[in-house]
Ligand SMILES: *[C@@H]1O[C@H](CO)[C@@H](O)[C@H](O)[C@H]1NC(C)=O
Ligand SMILES: *[C@@H]1O[C@H](CO)[C@@H](O)[C@H](O)[C@H]1NC(C)=O
């Protein structure tokens with residue numbers, strides 16, 4: 001007689017439970033998606049998570065999810081997910097999930113850098129990826145401005161942008177984005193609470209290391225450490241101005257705020273309301289419940305999610321979205337649902353006791369949609385024309401074409417030089 005145990009063992013084996021890197025992402029309506037398990041799922045908005053009702057996504061065209069360094073980014077203007085390193089055998093392929101249509105497509109690229117190492121950022125305004133591999137070579141870019149929510153038929157070339165003004169010396173690059181600046185964590189020699197910066201629209205590494213001061217009762221600053229960083233989206237379609245950083249020591253969940261007026265670095269006149277006192281600051285949230293260095297994270301306008309390598313989901317409701325001040329005493333909760341088919345493999349995981357086993361409703365205004373996909377067409381071209389209010393975008397977007405020879409636009413270069421002393 002065939003025991004049920006053997007059947008389930010066979011079933012598990014045939015599901016191919018491998019060391020894939022799972023990922024999580026919110027769409028522009030704050031629905032949470034969990035990718036990389038035996039199936040991909042839509043968990044809906046946070047006010048429904050007390051009774052999780054996962055909807056399986058189509059398997060047609062989904063990535064094999066075999067990458068070690070899989071990275072999921074939201075193209076907010078397109079309401080699309082872009083996935084790097086989703087296929088270890090074809091690491092240059094960018095998988096695109098159209099959240100509205102529920103369909104996958106695959107964008108081929110040429111000359112990809114080593115995406116199995118390092119870190120990447122999708123520039124919110126221009127739809128250009130930046131990637132820094134772990135080999136201390138160039139920063140690379142991939143211009144997806146001609147791609148919106150579906151792959152184009154033509155391969156797109158990765159291009160070397162410029163060498164960073166720092167070396168990682170074998171440490172893991174960790175990068176994210178705020179106010180059109182890429183922020184680099186874990187740079188050797190930087191004191192705690194500081195990071196290097198690349199000013200995207202000027203294609204310029206800020207010479208000075210940027211310091212972040214403690215705010216909102218924070219008692220410690222982010223360490224110079226590997227970890228994971230991600231941008232916090234805004235309910236408008238503006239570029240985000242805050243970054244979540246979860247270091248591998250799990251000392252805290254850190255939230256950095258950065259904003260500069262692109263036209264006048266010393267001016268706060270166009271700063272979003274309430275952000276002034278938090279620019280260049282670090283706030284803290286509780287460390288994640290599960291100390292899983294292989295966990296994936298996702299942020300909506302109000303909620304932070306941790307999706308562990310064994311398929312569990314923890315979340316911090318109402319962490320963001322109340323102006324620029326985070327809810328420092330928010331408490332992690334655990335979703336009463338796990339995604340099957342993940343190995344929980346690579347790193348040791350310690351689950352602290354902070355959270356209960358099941359969820360309570362968060363009810364945190366999850367219905368406030370993030371912007372409108374209807375703006376996608378004009379933004380996908382990289383004109384920067386739809387930003388509202390605070391950012392005079394022409395100076396930034398109309399100049400340097402990312403990936404073109406550096407400083408091709410002499411005028412922009414001169415401006416960049418002129419402000420060197422003032423910092424960007
Ligand atoms: C992924 O990581 C595993 C374990 O460290 C390693 O054996 C494998 O070669 C890696 N794959 C790639 C494509 O880097
Ligand atoms: C941006 O460019 C458009 C078209 O050239 C122009 O109408 C608009 O005034 C410019 N905006 C700024 C902030 O310079």
Ligand SMILES: *[C@@H]1O[C@H](CO)[C@@H](O)[C@H](O)[C@H]1NC(C)=O
Pocket residue numbers: 210211265266268276279280422423424
């Ligand atoms: C943020 O830091 C930069 C670099 O130190 C500085 O130029 C800028 O004035 C700071 N902004 C604010 C609002 O303090």
